Amino acid sequence: MDALIQMQALTKIYQTGTVSVRALAGIDLEIQKNEYVAIMGPSGSGKSTLMNIIGCLDMPSAGRYFLGQDDIRDLSDNRLSEIRSRKIGFVFQSFNLLPRVSALQNIALPLIYLGFPPKTRERLAAEALDRVGLGDRKQHKPNELSGGQRQRIAIARALVTQPDLILADEPTGNLDSKTGEEIMALIQVLHDQGHTVIIVTHEPYIAAHAARIIRLRDGLIESDLPAKPQNLPRAR
């Protein structure tokens, strides 16, 4: 098995004035390629911090983190940016689309920073849009789309660079449960197509889609178990 993510004794301490908060207290974690993992935990458990570090948005205070072959500690800010655009696809709770820009341009954004020429960008973005079932919404701006559609655009943006890892932070948090299920079904399809998926949530029924559930408490891994076989309805 190829380990995509390897963490050893990873800690993160936030210093605010004289108070220091230990968000992660020593995480040892290995996630293989093509896994579907849910990270759960109450608020304050460190799951967002872990997510940020996995996504190379934040640096650990101590310990090691390998993403593929790269030791994150050694990398420059530029290299980290490149890894974010090349290897990781982010899906956020609040979608985080650029409001003034069309669906297609939003999706093409990561490709711009990877230096793809405009024609290629447009083609790849259109393909990604087709994959999330919104091929007919190319020129729509985010505010002309429903929440579910916006999240699909965001997923298409995460997909467009063919990343090793799709990182979803409460992807259904701003959606009603029916739309949320549709989004989860879409993520399931992506996993079935071979993407590694990590999803952060505090909803057990969302986590239940994953094959493996990691529970955090007080900055430590409390449990790391295969998900129970579940019989929640699926869109496909």
Add this chain to the structure above:
Amino acid sequence: MSFSENIRLALQSLKANPLRSVLILIGMAVGIAAVLHVVVLGELTQKRINERLQKMGSDVLRIRPGFSRMHGVRTGEKKVNLKWDEANELVAQSQVITEAVPVYSGGGDVAFRDKNWSTQITGTTPAYQHVNNDHPAEGRFFSAQELTERARVAILGTTVYEKLFDNVSPLGKTIFIKSQPFLVIGLLEAKGESWSNPDDQVFVPITTAQERLFGVDHLSTILAQMRSAADYDEALFDIESILRRSHRLSRDAENDFQVRRQDFFLATIQETNEELARFIIVIALVSLVVGGIGIANVMLISVAERIREIGIRRAIGARKFHILFQFLTESMMLGFFGGILGVGGGMLFNHFYIDAGLLLPWPWIAYSFGICAGIGILAGIYPAFRAANMNVIDALRHE
């Protein structure tokens, strides 16, 4: 991310707030417009001065009576002490003065049919035309015979012609000068405005002006033509000694007349213009600085409004310099638009206000755009730097 894409991006973002962009640029535009105005005005004036200098030459001296004094204080009144004989004396006694033209001019009304115009009536001799380079475009100047006969003949300046006649030839028409009938025999070439308007004049024989129109026997000016401009010192010495003797001035008395080079007032115009130009350029610099501060301000607001966008871009792979260039391009474009506004405004202003026509100072227009874009970049450095170095996670969470 290519430069052209950055520009497209900047345009997109500026379009989102067009009013703010335009308002902030007005200050800068005024500065640029002022610079262009000064430049064009300067070039225009210089051109006219050069033309005038060529037309009248610098070898003519203008002798006028001095001001009378009351208990040592200068009054506004001119003395009445220049005579035609003295003009003749100058030519007779000086080696370097080849011609001296007597001139008497005064104000008066000129009428043709129902039209009326108040102008300057200048009496002189036929020699005036070649000394002052004033030639008829139509008709002729008066002759020596008409001078001795005190003939009622007149030559019109173009302004007077335009005021009295509607596009018909004035030759052979009878006009009334100070209620006396005169035959129009010539129309002068236009000279163009400088200090005063030399086209707003009517020329008549000096004998007619002195005896028939004004009833005087003195002159208001003698135009003395030198052999060449290099003879100035000698000519001045001759004029002073001849006139002082003729006016019986004691050894320690001041001159009761003034001698000016014909081109003297042009130098004054030139100096005044340069002074004005310096002043306006200082104002322009101030408004450019203010404009730069305005751009920096707008860019700071723009960055603050788009913290989330910066977070998103950074999260999905934008490097710091991508963000830096994005905002620098935006501020550069702001400056550039300020330039367009300023150059456009300046050209329009010049067109309507000083009738500069097609006089486009291309290098200055290019400098203007360069300066504006430069100010834009300079003003954008700090905001762009702030944007690029924002903490990604904080920016993403920003509401």
